[in-house]
Each structure stands twice: as C-alpha cells, then as structure tokens.
Amino acid sequence: MNYNAIKLTAPIKDYLWGGTRLKTDFGKITDKEKAAESWELSTHPDGESVVSGGEFDGMTLSQYIKANGGDECIGTRAAEFDFFPILIKLIDAKDNLSIQVHPNDEYAMRVEGEYGKTEMWYIVDCEDDAYLYYGVNRDITKSEFEKRIKNNTLLEILNKVPVKKGDVFFIPSGTIHAICSGILICEVQQNSNTTYRVYDYDRRGADGKPRELHIEKAIDVSLLTPSPKQAMTNSNILASCKYFTVEKLNGNSDIALDKATFRSVTVTDGNATLQLGGVTTPLTKGETVFIPAQDRTATITGDFEAIMAYV
Numbered sequence: 001m002n003y004n005a006i007k008l009t010a011p012i013k014d015y016l017w018g019g020t021r022l023k024t025d026f027g028k029i030t031d032k033e034k035a036a037e038s039w040e041l042s043t044h045p046d047g048e049s050v051v052s053g054g055e056f057d058g059m060t061l062s063q064y065i066k067a068n069g070g071d072e073c074i075g076t077r078a079a080e081f082d083f084f085p086i087l088i089k090l091i092d093a094k095d096n097l098s099i100q101v102h103p104n105d106e107y108a109m110r111v112e113g114e115y116g117k118t119e120m121w122y123i124v125d126c127e128d129d130a131y132l133y134y135g136v137n138r139d140i141t142k143s144e145f146e147k148r149i150k151n152n153t154l155l156e157i158l159n160k161v162p163v164k165k166g167d168v169f170f171i172p173s174g175t176i177h178a179i180c181s182g183i184l185i186c187e188v189q190q191n192s193n194t195t196y197r198v199y200d201y202d203r204r205g206a207d208g209k210p211r212e213l214h215i216e217k218a219i220d221v222s223l224l225t226p227s228p229k230q231a232m233t234n235s236n237i238l239a240s241c242k243y244f245t246v247e248k249l250n251g252n253s254d255i256a257l258d259k260a261t262f263r264s265v266t267v268t269d270g271n272a273t274l275q276l277g278g279v280t281t282p283l284t285k286g287e288t289v290f291i292p293a294q295d296r297t298a299t300i301t302g303d304f305e306a307i308m309a310y311v
Contacts, residue, residue: 012035014033015037027286041061100198101221112291117194145222157299
C-alpha cells in the first residue's frame, strides 16, 4: 500500500527547568509559560502526537496507525515490539534537569508495566560553556552511591562533559545522566516515560514541596562503572541499536523507504521540502513528518538540517 507522509503536532510539556526557545525559535504553539519538551513522535498515553492537516487531521498518531493498516503502516520490524517502539522529543533545558536514570526493559516491564529507556541525544544548539552529566567518573559501590545521594555529594563522582552543537550521546538504560542548562536537544528514545530521579538540587515543585526522588529504584538499576567515551564519526548514522537507528540529513537526499519500518523526520534547522508519490510537503524548523512503511523513494530538498529515525 502507498501512503502519504503526514505532519504531526507535538504535545508540549512545561516542566520547571524548561525555557521558551521551542516557542520562539521552533514555532511551537502553547499557552504554557514554559515549553520544556515537545513530543514530536509519540503514541505514549502521557502525550500523543496529533496528525496536522489532510484527511486524517486531528487523529492521534496511534489512531492514524490503526486506521491505516496497523502493523503494515509501521513496518514489520517495528511490529515485532509489544508497543510502538520509539518516542522523539525536542528538549529545551534553560535550567538543569534532575540527575536521573532509566531502567532496562526487564526491570521496567516488571515494576512499571512499560518499556525501559535507552536513548540518544543530538545537541541541536547550546551555550558556549554548556555541559552535561554522563555516567560516573570511576567505579563506585551501591553503598557509596546511596551515601552520596543522601549527603548531596553525588555530583563529585559523575562524569561532567562539555558539549558543543552537533555532539551525539548514546545513553543505554542504567546510565546515570542529566541534561544541564543552556542545551537544546533532539532526543530519540524507547517509547517509555519511566524516569528515576536521583538528585534534584533540592528544588521545589509547583506545590512548594521537594520533587519526588526514586532512590531505591535508582540503586537497583544504575550502572556504577564509567561509560564508554563518546566518539563522533564521519558517518551520517548518529546512533543504532535494536530499538532505533538515527541518521542526520542535511542537503538534498533520497530516502529509500521499505516495508520493514516507518521513518520519522524532524527538521532541526532551516526549511525543507519532502516529496513522496507526487505529493509535496513543506517542512520548517521544528516540524516533524511521519512516513509510513512502504516500498517507495522519498526525496527531501532544501537548506536544512534534520534528524531521521526508524527501527
């Protein structure tokens, strides 16, 4: 079956650490003061993407998939998963996110009833002195880990990494991590919203109380040995694992579609034009298009940068 590409409207999350760049620079429309995250490709019940325009306008992404062949629409590889496999976000961290960790599939399915979370980050933009936390800087024991959480010295044993635009970080489940202030990220992750907050700078939520920590669960799932160093390659493949593959697109490209997997394209800079089966779809910075699985070739042209994800 031949499908058209569909544009998606992303739900917006106004977490306390968020900024306003997703509104001012990426065209996101929301009445919320802060736009911390936009869920660009999501079938998660905590926030679904919605079809924008065309015959299926207003449908959630999961409704669209069900109405358009289900497994055939998402592709044979994607259909092997119990749930739609990935979730894509744009994240604007004006302030530091909490130090956090995500469980693996086995733990998350047993304890939370959903997937764990392996993810990758592409640094879309950042301030000159920006940094993030990625794993621990030496081997530590669970008892030291717990003690440092309780006495507020956890940051001393985390791997602090300076970042620049275009950097990529692959974050397997169990890796302690945090996006810090002044960073805007495109994140591709497993379809999960399970996060264990380890340390939160003693911040207060909207109710004036300290935000909940999940220390016991974090101790259960955290990897307490240093993570491998990140290395950029000349390849356009930014990350690849059993859950997702992520490519960077910039400049005119042919996209060879197939029946094994859908494609999702998020424009992170500039303007692009996607052509598929004689239908032209203009895309601007901050827009995402979902391309169902099918044996055709799509063409994307323009002066742009985009992130493409698939299974």
